[in-house]
Structure formats: structure tokens, C-alpha cells
Amino acid sequence: MRAVVVEQWGGPEQLVERELARPEPGLNEVLVRVHAAGVNPVDWKTRASGGLIEWGAVPAVGWDVSGTVEAVGPGVGVHRPGDEVYGMPLFPRQAGAYAEYVVAPARHLAPKPASLTHVEAAALPLAGLTAWQALVDAADVRPGERVLV
Template identity: 60%
Template sequence: MSDVNTMRAISQDVLGGPEVLKEVRLERPVPRPNEVLVRVRAAGVNPTDWKHRATGGFLGQPPFVLGWDVSGVVEATGIGVATFVPGDEVFGMLPYPFGHGSHAEYVIAPVRALVHKPDAIDHTQAGALPLVSLTAWQALVETAELRRGQRVLIHAAAGGVGHVAVQIAKARGAYVIGTASAGKHEFLRGIGVDEAIDYRATDFTEAVRDVDVVLDTLGGDTSVRSLRVLRPGGIVVSILPVGSADFYEEAERRGVRAVRMLVDADRAGMRAIAELAEAGKLRATIAGTFPLTDAAKAHELGDTGRTTGKLVLLAE
């Protein structure tokens, strides 16, 4: 393969820690009908990336190239693509979970997974936003139908999904309660949280009442316990798609709703996110940026579980 037909990518041959990630050369993909070839400028790294690296997750055994977030420039278009032309700046989330592959110099995306990148944000921002923002948008707006004046509790509100969920909820006119360690409360107030709870010192089930919506980003026992703080008819949306049946049984007993969801690529959601970003109402906090070749270092930092905001790989 000549260089013009190949690309750098971060791949792995075995499951394991960050050290299994390595730079390889792969054949540059060619877009099929209704597909776009994107030259990657920035690609977010999410908890789902390091979980798949370690366990295989939905993807099974490697080799594979991780990465669902992408921001970049259209390099080529397949037959039938009317929305974009080469040179357009775009961003979006590749179809989750099987459309992965943005931790590379080039990636193929279905045309409807992408939207034009707003001029108001750079590629680092645009590469950080899609997966976490779509997750929050689909949970809060599409599933919970969050409305102005409602009360929402967001767990791990300083995390990747949490900190964009706060901003989306505020843009919807909600009263936002967020959990985080005490050291992150100033950050939470800065992004609009109305009431911050130190989960290490306070049991949220004793501190919170009459909530309309809970966004559960933690799963496990937190899902079930979150049902206790809802008003009648309220809803807990968990972004952890599997767990105990107790979640649904307890919700039915209490007269509230319990939903588990998995983020899905969606142009309408991405357009809403782009509009919020363009208006200055949605911004990713960048916990760190790394060259593509240092993907393992990004995973090492992600594995600590201590980051505030998003980690981003830069492909240039």
C-alpha cells in the first residue's frame, strides 16, 4: 500500500490496559453511497472507549480502532451525498456502537451522522461534544421531555455527559441539582448548577425531593436509589443500558418511570447541539488534549475516573 492510500490509526490486537494501544497503518477507507470520508482533526475519548479497550464490550475481540466522536473536514463523498462537499467542516457521532473508528487520520461516516461545524467553535470543541451531548439530549429532551421550570438531578455532573447535560438542562429552563465531590462545586456553579451535592458527605436521597427528572450516569445501586427522589410521575433515565430488574420493579411500585437508554447517532439531535454551541449555550470543558500517537496517555488519564470534562485526541 502506498502512503497516499494508507492512514495512521490507533489500534489494538488484544484487550487490556492503555499499553495495548498502538499506532498502525491501515488502508484509507473509500466512501460508499450516502457515506462521507472525513479527514479527522479532533476526536473525543469517552469512558466507552476505555471500557471497550479493556473488555471488548459490544465489539468483541480486537483488532479494532476505537472512537465515536469526530470533527474534521470532508475529504470525499460517496454517491448520492447532497448535504456536504469536499472541504466542508463537519462534526458528529459515528453510529454507536458499531460505527467506531475515529481514532485515526480518516474515518467513514454515514452522511446523516454529521452536521456542519459551527463557526463559533474549533475542532477541539467540536470533537469533544457529540457523544456526550447526544446522550444528554436524547435522555433529557427526547426521553424525559424536560420542560422549563422542572427540577432535574444530574449524577456526576462534572463528568463528560454530566457537564453538558447541565448546560442542556439550563438551556431548557430547568432547575438543576448536580452531584460531585466538593472540590468540583465551584466548577458546577460556573456552568449553571443551582444546587450542588457532595456525594461523599451527603446521601442524595436525603437531600433531594420532588424531582421531575433524574439523569443517572452511574448505574448500579444509584439507578434504584434515584427513584426515591422523584415526584409522582417523574422519570429516571439511566444511560447504563443493562442492570438489575429491580430498577423497573421499584419504579412501578412507586408510580414513577424508569428508562435505560443507549445513545444513537442522529442528525436532528446534532443540529440542536450545533445550535446551542453556536449560541454559546453549550461548551465542552477540555480536561486534556493529546496527539493521536499519545492515545494511550489519554486512556491512562481516563482510567483514573478523576477528569472534569472531556479528553480529546488531535489528529494533526
Template identity: 65%
Template sequence: MRAVTLDGFGGPEVLTVGRVERPEPLPTEVLVRVHAAGVNPVDWKTRAGQGMAGLQKLPLILGWDVSGVVEEVGFGVTTLAPGDEVYAMPWFPRPAGGYAEYVTAPSRQFARKPASLGHVEAAALPLAALTAWQALVDTAGVTAGQRVLVHAAAGGVGHLAVQFAKHLGAEVIATARASRHAWLRELGADETIDYTARRFEEATGPVDVVLDLVGGTDGTDVRSVSVTRPGGLVVAVPGGVSDALAGAASAAGVRASAFLVEPDAAALTTIAGLVAAGAVRVEVERALPLEQAAEAHRQGESNRTRGKLVLEVTPH
């Protein structure tokens, strides 16, 4: 099968397209023919020797977001059958090999693809949507009437987090460049803050939950404490809770939590239902062929993407 591999960590140029052996499903696993693979910040960070690089072995096939069709099922699989359209974030943080024509993973890490979406849009969802959902629902327990601040709201995780928080009945404050504000308001943001023109802590009042998708850049994590009510929560997604954040949070009576997304087919099923109901939509800025994975990484690293980037895996 075709796959995008890297033999050593480095810049986008280390990504090469070649042929590797097709995986075979073990008992309880399914073989999925990949139609599209999402591209995420963890992908290019890992490629560069950061992110999840320490958990991987070279040579490596990157990619955790996939949407495709079940080709074969292993012994014992009862929930899926050949021909089923599925989407998933399998194995994370172990390697999943999503930048390829086929992947194998436990059947119960896959959910049925939202019927209203094509594979490109569906492949943009799993990692970003699960990050937003698990952070807001499972970690923060967001409830109606709370105020939720989402940093980097125009990105892959951020634009879904805005919609989930709104669905949960929260008042949503979103930080993003001014050019994204009208779009974010369409998605449900009640307030928008241009972080390039004004410090967010000067532009909004106290909040109950901060979903920090930026981290230590410009002190965003520590500065978020100053707008969080005592007893409130800062969910620190990139890099976890730094010593500086932990100290600031403790002094202010604010909770700070590290977070890492996990495979979660049940949540993906719920998310598919929200998509079907029209409560959530995913933004794909650009879909590129598998052979242009390096270009997708270059664009992603510019930090100017609205929503997601996706690789299309066409049969050869």
C-alpha cells in the same frame, strides 16, 4: 493512514499507533479527514473488554467522536461537499474508527461543525452532547419548571446536561466534588451537592427527573429513587436498569428507563445552534496528540476529568 489500533482487549498499553488502509466512501457516505477525536468512557471501557466490546471485532480502531473536513463524497450525497467542516458520532455502537486520520460514514450522520468552535472543542461534543440531549429532551421530555438532578455533573455528559436542562427551563441540581461547584453554577446549576461530604438524598428535595451518569456505584441508582417524585423518571445511563433499581422504582411509583445514545445529525445541528447562541459551551480539560491515546485513557479512567479529553490528529 495513521490510526490507533488494538489487537486485544486490556489496559491502555494495548493501544498502538500504526498504519492501516484508508477507508473509501460507499454510495451515500463521505470520507472525512479527522482533525480531532473525542475520548469517552465507552472508549476505555471497550478497550478493557467491557462497554461495547461484545459488538466489536479485533483488530479495532476505537473512537466515535470526530470533527474534521469532508475530503470526498460517495455517489448520491447531496447535503455535504468536499471542504465542509463537520462533526459527528458516526455508527455508534458499531465501530466508527475515530482514532484515525480518516473515517467514512453515511453523510446524514454528520452535521456542520459549530462555526465558533475549533475542531478540538467540536470533537468533544457529539457523544456527550447527544447523550445529554436525547436523555433529557427525547426520553425525559424535560419542561420548564421541573427539577432535574444530574449526577456526575462535572464530567463530559454531565456538564452539558446541566446546560441543556437549564436551557429547557428546569431547576438544576448537580452532584460533584466541591472544587467543581463554582464552575457548575456558572454553567447554570441552581444547587450543587458535594457527594463526598453528604448523601445527595439528604441535601435536596423531590425532583422530577434524575439523569444518573453513575449507576450502581455506592447505590446511586437505587438511592435516586428516594428523591424522585411519584411518576417521575430516573434515566439510568451506565449499565441500564438493574433489578434493584427496577424493584425500588416500582415500589415507589417511579419510572426507570435504560438509555443508549444514537447517531443524530438533526440534534447535532440544534446543539450547534445553541453553541453559536452562547447558550452552551463545552469544556476540554486536555488535548493530546493521537500518539498519546494511551495516556488519554489513563487520565480518563482516573474519573477526575473536568469536561472532556480530546486527541488531536495532525497530518503527517
């Protein structure tokens, strides 16, 4: 499969396309055919410095992803092949969402809302989580309250 990796820390010119073996789902994991991957500040900050996450043998990049379940591993009951899903698998360990396929724990993915495109869904996980944490966890915003953004 084609995948974008970094072989050296630095700017966007360090992103290179490589052929990698297609991953196989293990226990409680799903294989997702990637339709879109999101790009967040943590992506470029990690690429620039090599910090912030645990790197594997081939530094694969990208977390936010949207796609279609291609296969499921043993123990997966919540997703089936053909399901459209999105999520932010494995963070802060590398997930490798900038690839044709990504393996993720089934619980790290949610059904993609039918009202969203894959591009829109891939842009949502980290940004949505950040907004939720700011509004619900930190600010304790309640139903009916107004928030100035």
C-alpha cells in the same frame, strides 16, 4: 494512513499506532480528514473488555470525531469536500475515529458550528446526546424551566 487500534483487550498500553489503508467512501458515505477525536467512557470500557460493540477485522477505536470532508460517495448531497463536520458515526459498530481519516454515513455527521474548535466539537457528540436524552427525553424539561445540575 496512521490509525490507533487495539490488538489485545486491556489498559491504555494496548493502544498501538498502525499503518492502514485509507478508507474510501461508498454509497451515501463521506470521507472525513480527522482533526480531533473525542474520548468517552465507552471507549476505554470497550478497549478494556472487547465488549459493547461489533468489532471488525482490525479493532479500530473511537467514535466522536470532528474534521473536514475530504471526499463524498455516490448519493451524498448534504456534505461537500471542504465542509467542517462532527458526529458519532456507526455507533455501536466500530468507526475508527482515532485515525487520520474515517468514513461515515453522511447522515451521521452534522455541520460543525463555526463557534467551536474541532477539539470542542469532537467532545460534543456522545456527551451532548446523553445530556439531551436526560433533559428532554427522560426529564421532559420545557422551555423556561430551571434545572439544577
